[in-house]
Amino acid sequence: MQEYLNALNEGTEVLMVLSVILFAGFIMTRLTNTLNLPKVSGYILAGILIGPCGLDMIPMDMISHMGFVSDLALAFIAFDVGKFFKKEIIMRTGSRIIVITLFETLMAGVLVTVFSRVVFGLDIEFALILGAIATATAPASTMMTINQYKAEGEFVDTLLQIVALDDVVCLMAFSIVSAAAGNTNGQSVAAKEIIMPIAYNIMALAFGFFCGYFLSRLLIPARSKDNRLILAIAMLIGISGLCASYNISPLLACMVFGAAYINLTRDKKLYQQLNNFTPPVMSIFFIVSGMNLDVFALKTVGVIGISYFIVRIIGKYLGTYISCLLLKTGKEIRNYMGLALIPQAGVAIGLAFLGERLLPGEKGKLLLTIILSSSVLYEMIGPVCAKIALIFSGCITTEAMRKAETEVIRENQEDALLPVQASGDLSGSRDGGKAEGMNENIGKETLVKCMQELGAGVENHEFFDIEREVPLTAQKKGEKGEGKRKKKKLKAKAW
Helix, strand or coil: HHHHCCCCCHHHHHHHHHHHHHHHHHHHHHHHHHHHCCCHHHHHHHHHCCCCCCCCCCCHHHCCCHHHHHHHHHHHHHHHHHHHHHHHHHHHHHHHHHHHHHHHHHHHHHHHHHHHHCCCCCCCCHHHHHHHHHHHCCCHHHHHHHHHHHCCHHHHHHHHHHHHHHHHHHHHHHHHHHHHHCCCCCCCCCCHHHHHHHHHHHHHHHHHHHHHHHHHHHCCCCHHHHHHHHHHHHHHHHHHHHHHHHHCCCCHHHHHHHHHHHHHHHHHHHHHHHHHHHHHHHHHHHHHHHHHHCCCHHHHHHHHHHHHHHHHHHHHHHHHHHHHHHHHCHHHHHHCCCHHCCCCHHHHHHHHHHHHCCEEECCCCCCCCHHHHHHHHHHHHHHHHHHHHHHHHCCCCCCHHHHHHHHHHHHEEEEEHHHHHHHHCCCCCCHHHHHHHHHHHHHHHHHHHHHHHHCCCCCCCCCCCCHHHHHHHHHHHHHHHHHHHHHHHHHHHHC
């Protein structure tokens, strides 16, 4: 496969690689769907299969040049998470989100740092960076699991806000720790090295709010649906590129961007448009993460990697349980929230690459191997644990589960339905009646799906289009005028 791709010109090679990646993800998710596993797990397994440790179908230089997909996917994820920071939701949840987030992030970070330093005797710089990365939680897999099963409720609202604030705490902690860990020669750490990363992140927050305000003014009701999508994507890519130029994560700015826009406009239609645009980007993002895993390097990681994997899970669960116990939250949140915070991928992988530059030689490679291998394992186990947490907390009903399974079965049978319909045209009325019955059932399911989405809570998808409200009013007036003119013409003909 690689010989064929290398024989092509650069543009054709990129197109073929993207096609192979997307097809591999689609085929693997057919298998994981039959096993009732989340789609994220299928995408990562597809990346391992076609990557260097599997069939080795994709050239290594192509994999190394796809880092921009991570920034782009994180920008879309952060903007979508921002819509859950509506003022009324924050007022309802209060300060408990901040308390739970601080407890579970710092508990995981401290446990990993102490365990790495005391048990394995690793350098303090290595232990601090590993502990700072351990605080991160991946919002992408959690969001995809929630969207796949249409989960909703207080548990989901709390979970999404905690996941979003997780990355805020992680980025702030990593900025401070990296400045201290960068001092490998025993020299004193300048105050500038600590203050500047924090200042850049604060400026990113302010810039994200400005972009949200600016976009709310640009997207007037008369703006077409295509232009709304173009402007939103252009601003997200611009924010991501600007943040990358200053070596900071685009998560903070894009998250505030989404939060500012939803609070200023109450327009959920834009988020639905972006959700319809992003599935291929998310698919490529997770498949590339799977391709980056060096399965053979797991031997060198050994006990350290396994310990990091287990200790972080313990820290996340204990921190969440203790904070919920102190705040006297509901039993569902206290017992199951920790399970939904296991996934770790995009932010952690990005920070691992930064940590590799800070740590010299083999230490940097060891850090990167630990995070990459554990991130893939987290993304395979995490969505399953998140699904279990959502089921036991009551956010995923049995009806929603049956509906998701029905959609999977229907997708798997789409190709089989085509020859059946073709043979129905040549057969008698009996086969034709069956085909009509199937079409009626599909139509009924689609109608029920629309009604359920209209009545959903935080995850509702509004089907009205803001920019069409004014044109529709004018159109109705025009139709009334035309009706009156037709009546006058008919009366004139009668006379």
